[in-house]
Every structure is written in structure tokens, then in C-alpha cells.
Amino acid sequence: MAGRSVLILMGSPRKSGNSAVLCEHLATGAMDAGAHVETFYLNGMDINPCTGCNECQGEDANGCVINDAMQEIYEKLKEADSVVFSSPIYWFSVTAQLKMVIDRIYAVGGGDKNILKGKSFGVLLVYADADPFTSGAVNALRMFQDISAYLGTTIVDMVYGSAYEAGEIAGNPEVLKQAYELGGKLGKVSSV
Numbered sequence: 252m253a254g255r256s257v258l259i260l261m262g263s264p265r266k267s268g269n270s271a272v273l274c275e276h277l278a279t280g281a282m283d284a285g286a287h288v289e290t291f292y293l294n295g296m297d298i299n300p301c302t303g304c305n306e307c308q309g310e311d312a313n314g315c316v317i318n319d320a321m322q323e324i325y326e327k328l329k330e331a332d333s334v335v336f337s338s339p340i341y342w343f344s345v346t347a348q349l350k351m352v353i354d355r356i357y358a359v360g361g362g363d364k365n366i367l368k369g370k371s372f373g374v375l376l377v378y379a380d381a382d383p384f385t386s387g388a389v390n391a392l393r394m395f396q397d398i399s400a401y402l403g404t405t406i407v408d409m410v411y412g413s414a415y416e417a418g419e420i421a422g423n424p425e426v427l428k429q430a431y432e433l434g435g436k437l438g439k440v441s442s443v
């Protein structure tokens with residue numbers, strides 16, 4: 252089907268880091284499958300934390316009242332068939348850059364205001380420790396499972412691997428292949 256789109260939310264501050272490498276492989280897989288891919292490098296964008304004002308929760312509310320770059324991301328989230336959350340593990344969870352975006356999805360993720368229902372998710376995680384348990388990646392994996400169940404989305408796959416120095420993940424062909432293949436799968440799905 253034409254016009255499928257994949258939105259990548261990249262939460263690492265390292266522009267040439269391991270998350271960037273995984274995102275590039277995923278994007279190539281999605282584009283090879285015919286999808287349009289857009290990547291937001293969240294670090295340094297004008298995105299503020301949720302203030303908990305709950306203005307977004309009123310019956311007549313129309314999204315988040317904070318006027319910053321998140322407004323553009325809301326539009327992209329609406330349009331996308333698939334959304335990819337990419338992050339290194341920082342202190343046993345995702346980075347603050349990505350968590351701010353996740354918190355702000357509160358404004359568009361509940362009840363009949365849910366703009367993500369029926370969409371597909373992908374997750375890309377990198378961590379320095381040896382495995383997903385000691386690194387804390389499991390916490391992020393569980394968070395995405397809960398978020399997806401709450402929003403009524405489908406997690407197509409979660410790809411994760413260990414690397415420390417920027418770009419080191421390029422030496423792990425298996426995880427690069429998994430990222431490419433996840434892109435290929437996401438590139439073929441349309442939102443319900």
C-alpha cells in the first residue's frame with residue numbers, strides 16, 4: 252500500500268552514536284520496503300517537560316497547551332503508520348530527551364483523544380553493560396510494553412544490544428540486521 256510512513260524518535264544526544272547507527276539501519280530497511288521515513292533527533296529541540304496542568308484532559312481540550320516543538324511531533328504522530336522509539340539506556344531507563352516526549356504523549360493518548368491507537372511501534376535500545384538485565388534495558392522494555400498495551404498499539408519488535416563507545420554497535424552485525432529487518436516490517440504496515 253502506498254504512503255506508509257515511519258516516524259523515528261531518536262533519544263540519544265550522540266549524533267553519530269550507537270542509536271544513530273541502529274536508526275539508520277532501521278530507516279534503510281523501511282525505505283527499502285517502500286515507506287517514507289522521518290527521524291527526529293530530539294536532543295536540543297525545543298521540547299519541554301509535561302507540567303501536569305491537566306489542561307489536555309478536559310472534555311473540550313484540544314491537545315497540549317505548551318507551544319513548543321512537540322506540536323510538530325503531535326502532527327507527525329497523527330500521520331505516521333509506525334513510530335520507533337530509540338534510546339540508549341541512561342541510568343537503567345531511557346534518556347530524558349525521549350522521556351519528555353513520552354510524557355507529552357499524555358495529551359493525545361487517552362480515551363477518544365488517542366491518536367496512536369492501531370499504530371505499530373518499534374523499539375531500539377543500546378546499553379553499555381553486558382545484557383538487558385544488568386544494564387537496566389529491561390525497565391525500558393517493560394515500559395514500552397505497558398505504554399503499548401495502554402495505547403492499543405502493536406509492538407512489532409524490540410531490538411537491543413550492547414555497545415559503549417559511539418558507533419561501536421557497527422561491530423555487531425546481528426543487531427544491525429535485526430534493526431534493518433524491523434524497518435522492513437514497519438515499512439509494510441499501515442495504521443488501522
Ligand SMILES: Cc1cc2nc3c(=O)[nH]c(=O)nc-3n(C[C@H](O)[C@H](O)[C@H](O)COP(=O)(O)O)c2cc1C
Binds near residue numbers: 270339344417
Ligand atoms: C548518563 C549516562 C548514563 C548511562 N547509564 C547506563 C546504564 O544505566 N546502563 C548501561 O548499560 N549503560 C549506561 N550508559 C552507557 C550508554 O547506554 C552507552 O554508552 C550507549 O552505547 C550510548 O548510546 P548512544 O551512542 O546511542 O548514545 C550510560 C551512559 C551515560 C552517558
